[in-house]
Amino acid sequence: MFLFFMFMFFSPCLSKSTIAARNTTKTPTQNIGCNFYQGKWVYDKSYPLFDSLKCPFIRKEFDCLRYGRPDRQYLKYRWQPNDFDLPRFDGLDFLKKMEGKTIMFIGDSISDNHWQSLLCLLHQAVGPGSNITRFTKDSLSSVTFQEYGVTIQVFVTHYLVDIENEKIGRVLKLDSLKSGAIWKQADVLIFNTWLWWYRRGPKQPWDYIENDGKIVKDMDRMVAFRKGLTTWAKWVNTDVNPIKTQVFFQGITPFHYHGVEWNEPGATNCGMETTPFNGSTYPGGEPLALKVLKEVLFSGAESVKLLDITFLSQLRKDGHPSKYNKFGGMDCTHWCLSGVPDTWNTILYAQI
Ligand SMILES: *[C@@H]1O[C@H](CO)[C@@H](O)[C@H](O)[C@H]1NC(C)=O
Numbered sequence: 001m002f003l004f005f006m007f008m009f010f011s012p013c014l015s016k017s018t019i020a021a022r023n024t025t026k027t028p029t030q031n032i033g034c035n036f037y038q039g040k041w042v043y044d045k046s047y048p049l050f051d052s053l054k055c056p057f058i059r060k061e062f063d064c065l066r067y068g069r070p071d072r073q074y075l076k077y078r079w080q081p082n083d084f085d086l087p088r089f090d091g092l093d094f095l096k097k098m099e100g101k102t103i104m105f106i107g108d109s110i111s112d113n114h115w116q117s118l119l120c121l122l123h124q125a126v127g128p129g130s131n132i133t134r135f136t137k138d139s140l141s142s143v144t145f146q147e148y149g150v151t152i153q154v155f156v157t158h159y160l161v162d163i164e165n166e167k168i169g170r171v172l173k174l175d176s177l178k179s180g181a182i183w184k185q186a187d188v189l190i191f192n193t194w195l196w197w198y199r200r201g202p203k204q205p206w207d208y209i210e211n212d213g214k215i216v217k218d219m220d221r222m223v224a225f226r227k228g229l230t231t232w233a234k235w236v237n238t239d240v241n242p243i244k245t246q247v248f249f250q251g252i253t254p255f256h257y258h259g260v261e262w263n264e265p266g267a268t269n270c271g272m273e274t275t276p277f278n279g280s281t282y283p284g285g286e287p288l289a290l291k292v293l294k295e296v297l298f299s300g301a302e303s304v305k306l307l308d309i310t311f312l313s314q315l316r317k318d319g320h321p322s323k324y325n326k327f328g329g330m331d332c333t334h335w336c337l338s339g340v341p342d343t344w345n346t347i348l349y350a351q352i
């Protein structure tokens with residue numbers, strides 16, 4: 001009862017129909033009463049949240065306006081949950097709340113996307129002349145907003161579990177997670193892995209898989225994904241101090257290469273898309289990987305909050321770089337900045 005009232009006072013989502021919403025969201029990884037993830041994209045002329053041409057942190061893959069994206073409407077959508085208003089991202093407030101703390105994104109290039117969005121949001125808030133220092137070593141890149149003592153990091157790892165070079169070749173070890181000692185020093189961790197689990201051929205960065213002590217040439221990739229996540233969940237439970245460190249897992253980010261998923265069966269990429277899919281469900285349905293992720297989280301890692309951004313991102317077939325990146329290839333996997341990851345960060349901001 002006491003806890004219930006604590007949430008009543010401190011939860012950010014009390015503005016509308018809170019009690020009704022509270023009654024319907026029972027999953028342990030969501031804030032009581034906050035369903036951030038059911039809603040719609042609405043046009044908002046005050047968007048985007050930052051000017052990408054003024055942000056010095058954007059990779060050439062995500063810098064759509066700089067590489068000639070002609071349409072602007074994709075910048076103008078705000079996520080509106082059904083039950084309450086999401087607080088607008090306030091960079092100075094974020095930095096004050098996080099004073100002295102370190103936030104680390106851990107995962108593949110989608111984590112980089114997420115990280116750079118947050119850096120741009122904060123950079124815009126502190127303004128020019130602020131002391132921002134950068135540092136990169138091995139897999140870890142770090143940016144510190146010196147006046148606030150806030151450090152925002154990304155640790156690049158495709159699978160979370162390890163790949164090791166052995167005599168037979170590169171081995172993906174589903175039971176081994178060795179970078180955790182670095183990760184657990186941070187105050188907020190945001191994990192993600194998915195993109196690489198189905199990579200084959202020359203883009204596959206391993207030669208063998210080790211599973212339960214046995215080396216195999218290959219295996220069912222979804223089973224491997226579940227196994228890797230389970231190893232990660234065990235690590236969270238045994239190694240991460242939940243009093244010091246808040247842990248999030250970013251849901252599965254969707255690709256847009258199959259038009260049938262958004263009722264345009266002819267489309268084989270996102271190249272012609274300039275508006276979100278308008279609907280309260282997505283025809284493509286929930287990805288199997290998300291089901292697996294939820295099962296692992298609910299059964300093994302209750303302290304982890306799921307940033308369940310899959311559905312809201314599925315609607316954004318217009319949010320990808322398509323050909324507007326330095327390399328000109330068709331990219332319907334990553335996201336333009338400014339863009340959809342700003343919303344992931346707005347939801348993160350509402351929960352930390
Ligand atoms: C909450 O759910 C219970 C059981 O489903 C129902 O009886 C009650 O009226 C609901 N309360 C509100 C405020 O919606």
Ligand SMILES: *[C@@H]1O[C@H](CO)[C@@H](O)[C@H](O)[C@H]1NC(C)=O
Nearest residue numbers: 130131132133144145146147
């Ligand atoms: C920025 O902060 C760093 C670390 O505190 C300090 O060494 C450096 O002198 C500062 N730079 C400026 C321009 O203030």
Ligand SMILES: *[C@@H]1O[C@H](CO)[C@@H](O)[C@H](O)[C@H]1NC(C)=O
Nearest residue numbers: 041042043275276277278279
């Ligand atoms: C979505 O459809 C509804 C109902 O047809 C319409 O009112 C709304 O403006 C549409 N939204 C967008 C973003 O196109």
